[in-house]
Amino acid sequence: MKTYASYLSPDETSDALRDFFWREFELARMCFGWLPAFDTWEQKWWSGQIGYWHSRHMRFLEQRIRELPGAFPDRSSPPAILRDAYTRISLAPSARAFWTGYDLLLRELYRDYDAFLAVADPVTNSPTLDCLNVVLVERARIQHWLSATPLARYHDRSSLGGPDQEWLRYSEQVLAGIDRAMDGDENGWPPVPEAEPLGPVPVDGRSDPSMVASDYQTRIPQNEKGTYEFYADPANSPIANHTRQMIFINSTEIIASELVAYIFYSSHELPFEFYYDTARHIWDEVRHTEMGLRRLKQLGFKIEDFRYWGPCHVQKDATALDHYEFYSDLTNRAEACSFSYKRTCAEAFRQHGDIVSAVQSEFDVADERLHTGYGSKWSPELFKLATGESMTSAALVERYRIAALKKKGYSAEEIETRKKALNNFCGAAEGLGKHLTTVAKSAY
Structure with missing residues (x-):
């Protein structure tokens, strides 16, 4: 546990908040990085929610830090040793081990928050206390879930539950090695236990067993995959030809959340605002999935009766x-082009x-109107980060919409015609949009 001076100066307050900021950032990365690796919906839901909460804490802390003396970067640049330590702890061989390491880091952070609150003056440092009261508002919910669910429930051959003791010892040694590593001791870190990490950002993700993967990849001929509409396929959904298919579509949005989570985890040196926006995007897609799953169950369906995209998979190259x-x-084409048919379904x-x-x-x-705004804001910066080239958001939108139409077999002349009519160019009048717009007029 850290110790703080009895009367914190503005500079000392800022230093403490910066430390809290970077630790919240690393905890958000851990949660989002592990999102694709979990094999239960409950853990995916909570990792998405908790990761989003940590990103909100970052925003509140940043606002207060900028009111205090001293320069603060506007882009991601955490202390290298801190990131190294959190990454080592996150490279866990099981979900149980991950939550063990996460719980240790979170408890350590809360102890330091408490130590700061114990000495912060309620008059001179009142704005900081107001900030931390907001940051800590989810504390009880997170701690209750960790203690009542993942850590208490997991079992293995050598334990009746609770934390993974081997990973806990290792994680404690990593924390103890931070000071030695900062002093330049290359041997300050403990040896990593001999087990393959399950996360973060696995090449092959995992899904809840109830969300059975579709066999379309082997069932649909290769020459038909370019025009195949997953959501119009009755083999994937017993309500494919009903308005309620929109509910099933919501229940599949976890695939988008997990792919965006890869981007959050693996993108470096970007403005903080990018991480705040992307965290919200991830959490929204998790929420949409729960909206779909919950409503399908309320309507009497079994999730096992539907077929999903399958676990998130990232090509090794x-x-x-x-x-x-x-x-x-996703943001500039798929989501932007969904508004028309989603409104039709709502009506x-x-x-x-x-x-x-x-x-x-x-x-x-x-x-998703928010998400299209995020896409317009960040796509040019991400493209420039990857290629060194500048391209406007509008040019990128056109680029990806043309690619989508080419994939569906449209000729250059047909694409040029659709470019002159936004709705058609968007694809709202064909494929999924056409299917849902048609069924919404007939079958509930």
Whole structure:
């Protein structure tokens, strides 16, 4: 536990808050990096939510730091040794080991918050105390879930549950080695236990067993995959030809969340605002998945009756540009082009008296309007980061929409025609949009 002076000066206060900021950042990276690795929906939900909370804490801390003396960077540049330590602890061989290491780091952070609060003057440092009261508002919820669920529930051959004792000892040794590493001791870190890490950012992710993967990859002929519409395939959903298919689509959005989580984890030296926006994007897609899963169950369906995209998979030779192109395509094309048919579905739900499903679709649109804004803001910067070239958001949008139409087999002349009509160029009048717009007029 850190110790703080009895009367903290503005400079000392700023130093303490900077330390808290970077630790919150690393905890957010850990949670998002592990999101694809978990094999239960509960853990994916909580890692997405907790990662988002940590990013919010960063924003609050940054605002207060900038009110205090001293320069503070506007881009990601955490202390290298701190990142090294948190990364070592996050390279866990199991979900249980991960939560063990995360819990240790979180408890250490809370102890330091408490030590700071114990000496901070309620008059001179009142704005800082106000900031930390907001930062700590989720504390009880996080600690309750950690103690009541993942750490208490996991079992293995050598333990009845609780923390992974071997990983706990290792993580404690890593924390103890930080000071030695800062003093230049290259041997300050403990040896890593002999076990393959399950996360973070695995090449092959995992899914909840109830979310059975579709067999479309082996079932659909290769020459038809370019025009194949996953969500129009009755083999993937018993309600493929109904308005309620929109609910199933929501339940599959975890795949987008996990791919964006890879980008959050692996992107460095970007403005803090990028991480705040991307954390919100990740959390929104997790929320949308839960909206879909919850509503399907409320309507009497079993999740096992549907077929999903399958675990998140990242090509071993994927480049940063590949990830950024996915991000730009997701935000500037896929999400931007979904507004029309999602609104149509929301209207159809209301006509059928299904207000809950209508409201879900309306919130989905509201959230994804934010995401398209994020795409417009960050796609050019990500593209420049990966290639060194400058390209406007509008040019990137056109680039990815043309690529999508080419994939569907459109000729250069047809693409040029669609460029003159935004809705058609967007694809809202074809494929998934056309399918959902059609079924919304007939079957609930």
